[in-house]
Amino acid sequence: MKKKVIGYIYSEQKFTKDEKAFLKQAKKKDIDLVLINILNEITEEELKEKVKDCDVVFNNSGEDFAIELIKTIEEMGTKVVEPSKSYYYSEDKWMFYLECEKNKIPTLKTILLSENVNIARKELEEFAHWPVILKRVCGTRGEYVDKADNVKQAVAIMERFWKKGSEKLPIIAQEFVPSHSYRITVIKGVPVQTAIKKSHGWKSTGVYAKRISKFKLDNTLNSIVSKLTKSFGMTVYGVDLLKKGDDWLVLEINCEPAFDFFENQREKIIGQVLDALKLAC
Numbered sequence: 416m417k418k419k420v421i422g423y424i425y426s427e428q429k430f431t432k433d434e435k436a437f438l439k440q441a442k443k444k445d446i447d448l449v450l451i452n453i454l455n456e457i458t459e460e461e462l463k464e465k466v467k468d469c470d471v472v473f474n475n476s477g478e479d480f481a482i483e484l485i486k487t488i489e490e491m492g493t494k495v496v497e498p499s500k501s502y503y504y505s506e507d508k509w510m511f512y513l514e515c516e517k518n519k520i521p522t523l524k525t526i527l528l529s530e531n532v533n534i535a536r537k538e539l540e541e542f543a544h545w546p547v548i549l550k551r552v553c554g555t556r557g558e559y560v561d562k563a564d565n566v567k568q569a570v571a572i573m574e575r576f577w578k579k580g581s582e583k584l585p586i587i588a589q590e591f592v593p594s595h596s597y598r599i600t601v602i603k604g605v606p607v608q609t610a611i612k613k614s615h616g617w618k619s620t621g622v623y624a625k626r627i628s629k630f631k632l633d634n635t636l637n638s639i640v641s642k643l644t645k646s647f648g649m650t651v652y653g654v655d656l657l658k659k660g661d662d663w664l665v666l667e668i669n670c671e672p673a674f675d676f677f678e679n680q681r682e683k684i685i686g687q688v689l690d691a692l693k694l695a696c
């Protein structure tokens with residue numbers, strides 16, 4: 416059988432533990448790994464040269480810019496995991512909410528706010544979930560996520576988001592669910608890792624999370640994972656859930672999940688990613 420060639424997009428000054436593990440596992444699995452570092456400028460010609468022999472390309476870079484390169488590679492006729500269409504839902508919190516609702520995946524009550532502040536005020540009053548979480552439809556690392564106790568605070572947050580960002584992006588309002596954040600990493604529909612992200616404050620993204628431990632999957636979680644896989648069709652993803660009383664609610668999914676929650680599992684998971692990519696060739 417011909418040796419599989421897999422492209423690997425990353426964005427780093429030098430190899431991190433991920434790159435090292437990908438290289439080591441690729442060697443073990445007799446895969447040719449073509450490294451595509453997008454940290455510095457890469458011309459269309461250079462990209463073409465890199466991907467021309469690839470059976471499939473995997474994106475392990477969380478950079479927004481990577482999405483444009485993924486589209487470019489797709490135009491060149493090479494398959495990318497995850498495909499650019501996945502980002503339509505994972506990078507837009509409002510679209511993600513709508514798709515969850517459509518597919519009966521339990522999620523947090525959410526509304527899209529008007530960009531007219533006077534209308535937004537009314538919408539928040541009608542929504543009547545206090546405190547309320549405000550988020551830009553696009554954002555990462557909790558940078559454009561904040562909590563308001565009343566309409567006045569909410570409007571101040573909206574204006575702050577608009578002033579801070581280079582663009583005036585739409586904002587959603589969401590019920591506040593005080594909870595740890597529960598991460599499940601999924602490869603080809605199979606949960607391969609769980610991690611509770613605990614923190615002192617209410618935000619527990621990778622950056623804020625203080626302590627990390629595992630949790631057990633139950634039938635409800637397994638069913639949520641299978642619905643997510645079916646609805647969003649991703650090969651490798653991380654889902655974050657919150658717990659409201661006894662109910663699990665899906666907060667978001669990420670296309671480039673971190674592999675570093677437990678150092679001793681990194682290599683194993685990366686090996687599983689490569690197995691999945693081999694099948695995708």
Ligand SMILES: Nc1ncnc2c1ncn2[C@@H]1O[C@H](COP(=O)(O)OP(=O)(O)O)[C@@H](O)[C@H]1O
Nearest residue numbers: 548554555556557558589590591592618619620
């Ligand atoms: N509705 C909410 N209720 C409670 N906590 C929330 C809510 N939304 C977000 N958070 C907290 O804020 C963090 C960042 O929010 P998230 O929606 O994941 O945005 P980002 O894409 O910027 O990471 C989450 O990990 C969670 O801890």
Ligand SMILES: [Mg+2]
Nearest residue numbers: 556557620667
């Ligand atoms: Mg998040």
